[in-house]
Amino acid sequence: MNILSKTRRRSALVLSAFALVAGSAAAVQPAANAVDPDPNHLTVVYDAVGTTHVGNQVDADMAIGPTTISVTIDTIAPVPTPIIDGTMVIPPQTMNFDILGIPARAKVTMTQVGKITGTLTKLPSPRQALDLKSQVKYDIKLSNVEARVFGVWWPLAVGSNCHTVNPVTINADSVIDNSTTPPTGYFTINGGGTLKDTYTIGNFTGCTPLNFFDIPGFFPTFGSIPINALVPGSDNTLSLTLSNPRQP
């Protein structure tokens, strides 16, 4: 009877904790395509798809999306038109890479922190051309890290909450090339465009060093490897193409 009660209490505690975590996640995760009732705000939704290259020891690409990005602009503010809000939910992706020559993969979850902000600036030419500058922060979480040894994918414990200490800041901007006539790389409200950035990934926290000794029969010379020796760096790039504008 006591054992049963204890088990129930523990289950209730676990459920409560899960509910809290889920609640927090829901609070952090911005609502996509929420309609802004302010008549001086205009929200436009674009399809978004792109890729990011993570440098340092990872040196691998990962798809961004396809997803949607919702941006809200202040229609009464003076030019350049400010982007005052926005969200882009990036679906978790599996990233394939090598750890010292050993094939590896990890689930990467990027969770937006705060709003997308930025500006839209009209360019002198050609018609409709805009220079879009945006800023957004994402927490990056790694999970389900696995290494392929002897032809088998082996899980490498990375911890249940291995994520960046500080959210990564991404400044995704139009890259205007004025060397051509007309210029290229601009953004248009009607068509979208491609945004690019080189960004820095800082240190991670809550991570267990990847321990290759956990793999039966495998005795690597390098032992265990901390995530912070693999991922953080300033040579990460992102390219994101927006298209198909529409109302939420």
Next chain:
Amino acid sequence: MNKRINRLTGGLVATGAASAAILAMTATGAQAATTYTPTGGSANFVGSSVSFTDIEAGQTLTCSTFNLSGSVTSSGTSRAYGADAGSLGTLTSSGCTNPIAGATTVTPSGTWTVAITGDKTGTVWPARLKNVVANVSAVNCTFTASGVVNGKFDTATQKFTPNSGASGLTINSGAGAPSGSMCVTLDLQPGDNVAVGGSWTNTGTAVAITNP
């Protein structure tokens, strides 16, 4: 040899001149009428899929309702091509939207007129909406478009269809020029050409057109 070439060249020039003269005579014949006579009474042009596109800015407004009502002026009286056939003083529009900006307001104003501008082809006459003025407001950008809308009026179907491309309607400079920072971001500029889409069908008394 040279003489033969000169003779041949002379012959070709003469043939070309004769062809040009025939073509000119034919063209003059096709444009013989200079006057027309409209007959009818009250007119009620109901718009269908009426849209206005700033060609340079690539922005389009589509209105679910855009109707023009009025009457034929001096029914049965001949007048020159381009002179008004009728006036349209009751202008109503609603349900105007832009794919990005959403709901917009398009307010036609003044008294629009309509004229036949040339000879018919079958039952189709070149026609023109004149004195067109419409005030547009969307996402804190306001402007006025004015001018004419060139198109065709088919007496068989009683339908006025604007020509594709630039219609003769432009965004105002000076009074009615685009106002508001969003006009800059949306790139709506004075002098921009406006294409008019859709059609208007007269559901009132049928209008007949004859020459002279």
